[in-house]
Amino acid sequence: MFLQQLINGLTLGGVYALIAVGYTMVYGVIQLINFAHGEIYMFGAFLAYTFAGTLGVPFYLAMVLSMLCCAGLGMLIDLVAYRPLRLAPRLAALITAIGVSLFLQNLARILWGAQNKPFPHAAVPAYLHETALRFAGVTVSYLQLFMFAVTLAMMASLHFIITRTRYGKAMRACAQDRVAAYLMGIDMDRIVTATFALGSAMGAVAGVLVGVYFNVIFPTMGYTAGVKAFAAAVLGGIGNVPGAMLGGLVLGIGEAFGAAYLSSLYSHGIAYAIMILVIVLRPYGLLGKREGVKS
């Protein structure tokens, strides 16, 4: 029981972490809570559904295509909605983000309908749903293994990108000191675009994985997942990429145990409660820095 919950928690936590890094990277660079990020995740799931289920594209290819589309969508959102407001007060950008989120969610309703949709079984390789490991009363499916593997691979590539590549380092530079980045001739707009693309692609992957895992997708799915992932980002210290990864895992495990041992009714509430507690008690998060939190 304990071990099983731990494994379930890690599986979901990895997904939260994938979404959370998207929030945290954008926040780091332009200090915007990108409310529309949850909707990108939802679009990731629906696009993969359309590619694999409706158009018959092989599953793994559909996942990659959905990633690319969402990266494009993320860049488009930034270009059309956020970039014109770079110099505006923060409240304006935040309200815009909420507007974009509302728009995308209802766009999905129009495109795909409001009802819950099962992820078409035929579109997903059959072995993914089979049991891969069974030990000590614990079962792990191939899908869970696949989710671990994808999450790890994504995190490793993200880590590589932000610590080793020029653009990645420039992202960190912009996040740490925007004035200096500007004076060094770093083109903010390009870096922000790259950040949105990267975060959105990771969000899309998370959407596909969750869609297949729970075998259901719906237009408002980005909302709860988005909130939880945001809670994870806050938990780790917003703006801090390793923090977001850690926060996601902690939240996933906390939720799995909470649902198993406390109350399954309040499993969503755990995320909100953690979020509020962290913000009140330790607003800079587990790995964040102490500055700029209090007014």
Add this chain to the structure above:
Amino acid sequence: MQAERLRGEEARRLAPLRRGWAALRAGQERHRPAVLSLLVLAACLLPWSPLGTPFVVHVAILVMLYMVLALGLNVVPGFTGLLDLGFVGFYGIGAYTAGLLTLRFAGADGWTGWLGSFWVILPLAALHGALWGVLLGAPTLRLTGDYFAIVTFGFSELVVLIITNEVWLTRGPMGLPGIAPPSLGGYVFGSNLSMYYLILGMVCFTVLVMHRLAESRLGRAWFAIREDQVAAQTCGINLLTYKVIAFAISAAFGAMAGSFFARWIQFISPNMFKFWESIFILCMIVLGGMGGIVGTMLGAALLITLSEVLRVVLPPALVGARFLLFGLILVLLMRYRPGGLVPSAQPPRGRRVARGRRGEAL
């Protein structure tokens, strides 16, 4: 930089227009009492005019209910410049306070014990809302705006979760049916027509309070905080106290509207108080012009009318998606008219240069 320059040019070109508008507003100022009385009179006569079909009266009640809500919310983002994403939590608290007390203490005809009376419940619900406002605001209002916004959001979600899950108290997702309408003496506000005048009275009360608040010392302190926190602090304004007061007043009005809602619609359930409702109300004040009373009311009227008309006009498959339009409205407004339709004296426009990581001017 380019944009900055263009904006300056635009400002210069529009200067004569601005002056005209200012003169117009000054004129309004002088005739305000007359204009207001006329408006109230018109509102009183509406149900008796040929326009007063049951549908119109129903929509008008909704419009006025949301005017109270929007005016209540406006205190926080409009007056103090803080984003509140959980306003609907207080609306829900008010509605459930009223619903539960009514079911417990009032008979079907609406009057058996004094605790079941609408006139007792209304202030009680408002106090209950304000209490939660203080409890939530005191520890979180010292945080910067973004964090505060998130906490309010989490709070409203928790409210929904609690009323969904504490079935013993709230009947959970089944909701509370059979809430009696308000009554006064022997008179029961059983019809939409009577509720229309009740909510009209509440709107007048709210506008009056908001107007007095905006003109008071309290209001000036809030505006100072909105314009420049640091400057406000150096003027000796205790930021936390004033913010908590604003938050509590806003919560009280939310809860007040909630208790009216419960006794009007006579059935409440958790999904009426979801997050999007907060956004909907926020959309109203943004559309109307944050901080302004007239603008906020106009925003509520426009959006509710639009929403209700769309509900009737759109094919059933698209009714749920009409929020798409509201999202679009938010985005376009922030881009092209951040001050809203009726900008209040100081539109929250890019008067500030961009901020670096540590808040230096870039």
Add this chain to the structure above:
Amino acid sequence: MLRVEQLAVSYGIIPAVHDVSLTVNEKEIVSLIGANGAGKTTTLNAISGVLPIRSGRVFFDGQELTGAGSHRIVERGLIQIPEERHLFPDMSVAENLEMGAFSAEARHLARRTLAWVHELFPRLHERRSQLAGTLSGGEQQMLAIGRGLMARPKLLMLDEPSLGLAPLIVDDLFRIMVEINRSDVAILLVEQNAAQALETSHRAYVMENGRITLAGEAQALLEDEQVRAAYLGI
């Protein structure tokens, strides 16, 4: 090389700098001195594109750069080392230097430039894998200058480099500045430490209340009665 004509800058509606014209020739060290709030930093920030210019023009190396984006300004070789250093605190010394060479041209020469920077500041080589935020004040200033040099500047604009540093370190800094200048990098120096700035410079401008009130050979200004009384405390 740098020619600023009738520059005006304002913060909102409040004018900060009016009608500032100045030039810096090749291989020259020019300092801009004046009291706190005279508009020196504002002038630099406007030249480098951090602040919007209200009117006036900026020419560099024969090209107009008024209102150009920072990446274009940096690419042409006009680099500002900001006041209070503005390092990337959670990146290593090496990464900070790498960010200095962000533009395409500078990146091609990065290896050679890095060797030169390490020669000028051996300390930066020793500390290359340390996080910038953990360096001492003097080392941070060295890193800020080193990072600026990585962009292959033709003109380096230094804003209060001696701020908050011990006198010995300040001496060091001025020595290195002269050394940098010998490698054909022109320098526009904003300093409150007027005496040392004037001693090091070829020419200087004095700013007061957002205007340039005095200009001339540094040596001449050093001997000017007014300047001595107002800025040198003599």
